[in-house]
Amino acid sequence: MAPKSKVRAFNRAPKSKIPSAPSSASSKLPKPFAPAPKSLEPLLATLPKGHVYITSIDSHPADFKKKIFLVPVFMNILLLLAMFYRIRSIGPYYMKICHSLMGKKNELTMNTRKMTREAIGMEILRRTASFMVDFVIYVFVWPWPKAFFIGQAIGNPVNWRLKLGFKEREIIVRRSRRWFVQSKSLLEEGSKEQGLLFNNVGRATDPMWMSEKTGYLMLNKEWDLDWKSMVTAAKLVEKGDMKLDDYKTTILLHDDDFGWVVIETAEAGGSLKEEEGRRKIVAFKDELTVMGKESLFFRWIELVQYESSQPGGFGPEQQKKTMEKARQLFENEGIDFDKFWEKVGGMKGMPGMDEM
Template sequence: MAPKPSKRAAKSGGTNTAKKVKGPPEPFESAPDAMVPFLSLLNPEYVYITHVDDHPTFFKKQIFAVPVIMNLSIAIGLLYRLYVQLPWYWSLLLTVWGYETSTTVDKSKHTTKELVWIMLGRSAHFMIDFLLMRFIVPWPVSFFTEDGGNPTEWRLAIGFKDKEIYVRRSRSFKAKDILEAETQGRENPFFKVRIIPAVDTKIVRDKTGYATMGSDYDLDFGVMVAAERLIEKKTCPRVLFERTVWIHCGETHGWCRWDVDGEEAEIDDEEFLMSLAREAAKERGE
């Protein structure tokens, strides 16, 4: 006679089944199908934040004029530096090749102290130009010509609109820092320190989207242009870009979102209903 299956085994099997249907970590939920064309543009390694900037157009122009003027000034200064220094470097190169030029130094005509000062002066030239190339040149280059999207290309593509889509991409952390840690989702330290402050109403509402860049997030200008095109073609609804965090929760759940505005609206509704209940209780003398 075949032995009966134990209740413990059946109970264990039920627990395994329950584990299989576990959803994404709170507060994330599966992303809407309508956003698939947009989500296909994103890198699953990163966390993204979208919001719609409805600041007045003239205000956006004023804010954007600041980096334009700054980067143009830097570019002009660097070009002038190149214009002045290039002949000097060419003269040094000819000297190395054995030609006598204005930079050629005759050791017999200089004291040791003079030779030291000449060496220090040229070293200073090299150091200044190295620092300019290393730290300053990338600013105008990334602003005007960076591949994959840059502020200039973005503005030329979409102009200035009353409602603009902004897409921030995490830079100081990745999705795995939130999903693969001991505490996931809302209780994760990165979620509390990197995500919650970034979606704060004061930051999103008081600043223009361009000013939301920082040490934790970059603006993904290429994706922002593509998002505007998807909205123009009515492929994705603009309302789904409102203050939302997007994260890829692995093959099981795929892309998920935290609808910040929707959650806050629910909380406001609950608080409103609770206040009505308290007022009703006071009227009844409870």
């Protein structure tokens, strides 16, 4: 059995280094897991180990991101205004009840000797209803604006935007919610825990789904956005400790025996053919994103969809004609078509290009 690596104290300082997994352990790491690239060490040194993380690059237009972000800003401001109004209107009512409890009589003091049982019951129900309404507001509504404006555990979106602003290409770091429980069985093929992991990761890294979402909209019931880590990641790039390319779609988790590992998505759930196609699309899109040519990805998708819908099917001959048109698109953008595909691992496995 591989020796366990020593667990170091958690340290969010970007400059600290994480221990590398022993070579003997790395050689026994089961597929589809692989040791995390050393280029990610500055970020990994800042991450708590009890979650799965997904890094990616959001290259939607900055103006579009700003419009998307303004929606929750206004919603949370409205919630705060509504809560402030509630406090102003109900505050004096509660103060008078408190004064009554302290023996200071006022119009809300109940003289039970002079009240009927029905009147007492109605007053108790009325006050209980008021207490319950405010309890629900405090427990279920207040956490939303609180997390949005002053959240501390994983940071908050307001601080993220204030520190980084809106950029054409932004680093996104998602982390798992409560569904993920760290366990040794995660590495065991066919285990229930591994199945859940691959299922959630597979949906979260679906290239079509990701292409339709800005980073902020990737927040859902399975995944949080780690605002602190996104700020840290951006600062690491600014300092030159990491490159933007290092944050291409990557799935990370920590194991006690092997340290930080990545999940190779070609194996993470679904059939091998489907997942190989997913991996190729992600690699294709991420490479264009890093080059600042993500629009070319969408034009390529449109081209393939159009050509594949033509009469006569999408056989080898039609695929070759489509590739010639795609080659022209790439050359118009100043990209060497052949070298680009060589860099992302070739066309084999790419959906719609099975015969190439």
